[in-house]
Amino acid sequence: MEEFIRRCEECNPGEREFIQAVSEVVKSVKPVLDRHPEYREERILERMVEPERVIMFRVPWVDDQGKVQINRGYRIQMSSAIGPFKGGFRFHPSVNLSILKFLAFEQVYKNALTTLPMGGGKGGSNFDPKGKSDREVMRFCHSFMNEIYRYLGPDTDVPAGDIGVGAREIGYLFGQYKKIVNEFTGVLTGKGLKWGGSLIRPEATGYGAVYFASEMLSTRGETLEGKLCLVSGSGNVAQFTAEKILDLGGKVVTFSDSNGYIFDDKGVDRDKLAYVKELKNVRRGRIREYADKYKEAVYFEIDPAADFNPLWNHKAHCAFPSATQNEINGKDAANLVRNGVYVISEGANMPTTPDGVDLFIDHKLLYGPGKAANAGGVSVSGLEMTQNSMRLSWTREEVDNRLRMIMKSIHGACVEAAGTYGTPGNYVNGANIAGFVKVADAMMAQGVV
Ligand code: NDP
Ligand code: 2IT
Secondary structure: OHHHHHHHHHHOOOOHHHHHHHHHHHHHHHHHHHHOHHHHHOOHHHHHOOOOEEEEEEEEEEOOOOOEEEEEEEEEEEEOOOOOEEEEEEEOOOOOHHHHHHHHHHHHHHHHHOOOOOOEEEEEEOOOOOOOOHHHHHHHHHHHHHHHHHHOEOOOEEEEOEOOEOHHHHHHHHHHHHHHHOOOOOOOOOOOHHHOOOOOHHHHHHHHHHHHHHHHHHOOOOOOOOOEEEEOOOOHHHHHHHHHHHHOOOEEOEEEOOOEEEEEOOOOOHHHHHHHHHHHHHOOOOOHHHHHHOOOEEEEEOOOOOOOOHHHOOOOOEEEOOOOOOOEOHHHHHHHHHOOOOEEEOOOOOOEOHHHHHHHHHOOOEEEOHHHHOHHHHHHHHHHHHHHHHOOOOOHHHHHHHHHHHHHHHHHHHHHHHHHOOOOOOHHHHHHHHHHHHHHHHHHHHOOO
16 A cells, blocks of 8 residues: 555656545555455556546637736546446635646545436636636636536536635536537536526535534534534535524624634524625625624734644534545644544535644544535536436425535444444544445446546
């Protein structure tokens, strides 16, 4: 296994996040490979860490001053073993090959867990939508689609949103795809409700992460009622995580963005949540403004150079990291444990560093890793694809019920796989093993392709 990781590092130099994601899966599935030598014989793992296809391309566009701007676009088509490539686009200045490969790799196992037929992919650009006008975002999205459209299709590769890609960006991307291909198809998910989108898709990741936390709590005969919750981020996932926590009787005391976080001792109520949605989705403002409006809240800057994030250093029962990768390091994890947090449900992808993950597992916390806990988003994307194929749309209740059932089934699959391989209660092993076995068996059946 060490040799495998070493070779992987050699083939993918400098890809820190990708190696981090691969290492975790390799560690989890070792007992599966020991029990099933046929996976080793067929070199399943070696094949899984090599994307089926990587597309990198120039994205030129013209800004409002008439100046030419150039960004880099990517699509990682990681695995189509169990369905068309599926996974979001991320637009953020930090985007690079390593980050997108880690996301695409995790997406493969996540999508396998959803019970729906979806392969894994991820894409995006180092384009920063912050501070750009709607017209600039539109011109960028159109240019991005001018190149990537030829690799997409409702039965080939179906992207969606992620950081920096929401309803506005999906609209512009879809418009250009339709224009070029001259077909109205379900080639993207997260579409507007009036043109092929699914009810509950915006809510799905956050709601799903809370349903997953409820499932974990139910193993101890508990619910979210009365639980004190820390939420990071203030974007799509964070907002609907908070909404569902409120629905289930919990209390949310934090939100953040890349500059800082607010702590609201009185709790975020429905009105305050509506304010955050308007602040972030309409005005595209900063979370600092929350503390200007609500005097009971305090705002703290986050120092990116500090070795811990003070958001994770408050007394609470549950934590819902919903911003970005590696936002909880070893020290933050220790602070969470010390403050009594015993439920962690990851809305973000890989938000906890490996030493943090080990600490949660050693302390036997209810720790739901991203690829299980945040699978609700892509699950409802899968349901959007189904509705598009059938050319009809389900009600809110129908989609929400299916989402709840899927999260319950993912939880069950994790518990079962973890138990089968001798690590009961370890959702990291459970998610990695259950996802791996499904994809590996499909690859075995399809031969060396
Ligand atoms: P949004 O763009 O809506 O929101 C992202 C939030 O995270 C913002 O508050 C943003 O702050 C903050 N953030 C982003 N990057 C950083 C950073 N480097 N450091 C600190 N804060 C940061 O994205 P989503 O809510 O959609 O995504 C959040 C997480 O959830 C990501 O990890 C994503 O991969 C994951 N996810 C999303 C799904 C979805 O359906 N949208 C599905 C499954 C997982 P700021 O405004 O300052 O940038
Ligand atoms: O990380 C993820 O699962 C997403 N950003 C959602 C992907 C999707 O295709 O809905």
